[in-house]
Amino acid sequence: AQSVTQPDIHITVSEGASLELRCNYSYGATPYLFWYVQSPGQGLQLLLKYFSGDTLVQGIKGFEAEFKRSQSSFNLRKPSVHWSDAAEYFCAVGVNTGKLIFGQGTTLQVKP
Amino acid sequence: NAGVTQTPKFQVLKTGQSMTLQCAQDMNHNSMYWYRQDPGMGLRLIYYSASEGTTDKGEVPNGYNVSRLNKREFSLRLESAAPSQTSVYFCASSGQGAAYEQYFGPGTRLTVT
Numbered sequence: 234a235q236s237v238t239q240p241d242i243h244i245t246v247s248e249g250a251s252l253e254l255r256c257n258y259s260y261g262a263t264p265y266l267f268w269y270v271q272s273p274g275q276g277l278q279l280l281l282k283y284f285s286g287d288t289l290v291q292g293i294k295g296f297e298a299e300f301k302r303s304q305s306s307f308n309l310r311k312p313s314v315h316w317s318d319a320a321e322y323f324c325a326v327g328v329n330t331g332k333l334i335f336g337q338g339t340t341l342q343v344k345p
Numbered sequence: 346n347a348g349v350t351q352t353p354k355f356q357v358l359k360t361g362q363s364m365t366l367q368c369a370q371d372m373n374h375n376s377m378y379w380y381r382q383d384p385g386m387g388l389r390l391i392y393y394s395a396s397e398g399t400t401d402k403g404e405v406p407n408g409y410n411v412s413r414l415n416k417r418e419f420s421l422r423l424e425s426a427a428p429s430q431t432s433v434y435f436c437a438s439s440g441q442g443a444a445y446e447q448y449f450g451p452g453t454r455l456t457v458t
Contacts, residue, residue, distance in 0.1 A: 278449075330395065332403070
């Protein structure tokens with residue numbers, strides 16, 4: 234069965250520090266992978282997506298993610314976190330019907 | 346472009362009452378979705394409509410019905426609300442197929458007492 238796991242429920246980093254959010258997926262075919270961000274009280278906004286080709290993908294707000302097929306992972310990274318990055322982050326895999334399967338989410342707190 | 350709009354933003358219901366959540370998109374998307382978001386559970390798909398005239402159950406359809414009124418509009422109905430349906434509900438739309446990202450509305454926060 235398809236599934237997405239985000240092992241970290243909460244992460245706290247200091248402003249200016251680097252960030253890595255983990256995502257592991259289970260899907261039999263070539264996955265379509267997405268990272269979304271949700272600010273408090275808001276809907277979800279797409280950060281980046283992977284369909285094929287270069288395994289390192291760039292997104293908005295300085296985020297990037299690397300697809301590693303051998304590890305079934307699609308981790309999100311940012312070299313230097315800003316206070317405005319505090320939010321909840323969701324990894325998702327797109328299945329062939331167009332549906333998305335979401336992970337449980339990781340809440341990012343940024344310390345000044 | 347407004348993108349995906351949802352009404353209402355907030356709603357409080359008593360157990361057993363019914364209501365309809367409205368969703369509209371102006372991006373000419375074929376596919377539309379309804380999710381619920383609960384703490385620690387991520388987003389779970391309730392129903393989706395791959396194209397106008399079709400609807401299918403998602404992961405958690407019990408207690409809900411949907412109507413794809415036209416290409417723009419996709420409504421979610423709770424016939425007899427239960428406290429377990431207290432949640433934040435999101436509507437989304439996308440092009441048809443797995444390669445298209447979904448665009449989300451701002452959500453409806455529903456409380457059932």
